[in-house]
Amino acid sequence: MNPLDELAEQRMREAEARGELSGLPGEGRPLDLDDDAFVPEHLRMAYRVLRNANCLPPELEQRREIRELEDLLRHVNDTTGPEAREARRRLTALRVELDSRRGAGSSLSTVPGYEGKLEHRFRRR
16 A cells, blocks of 8 residues: 555544544445446446446456466465466566557546556456
8 A cells, every 4th residue: 555545544544533424424325336437438338338247358357367466476485486487477478468558548548547446346246
């Protein structure tokens, strides 16, 4: 977690301890995470279809695989073995491909912060 996120979390915990977050509208109800406000209008229907079909867009599928490979490499015992070498090779290839998608005007990069929100939403399902 970056320092700004940590500071925000700390301030929210302090406000909650003082009771400043009690009685707010919507308290006790789940958040509406199906808000498409951050999705470019021309992509909303396509992403809704993908979400309902439980499919990830290619960029998010690559990011998921990157996270899995990073986790694998953190926990592998033999860092020089064939599995670790193959995981590092695949990780490098995925990162290069993802970077090239972004450079080519990936649909996810059109709205700042949207990529992380979409990834979080798909990960929950």
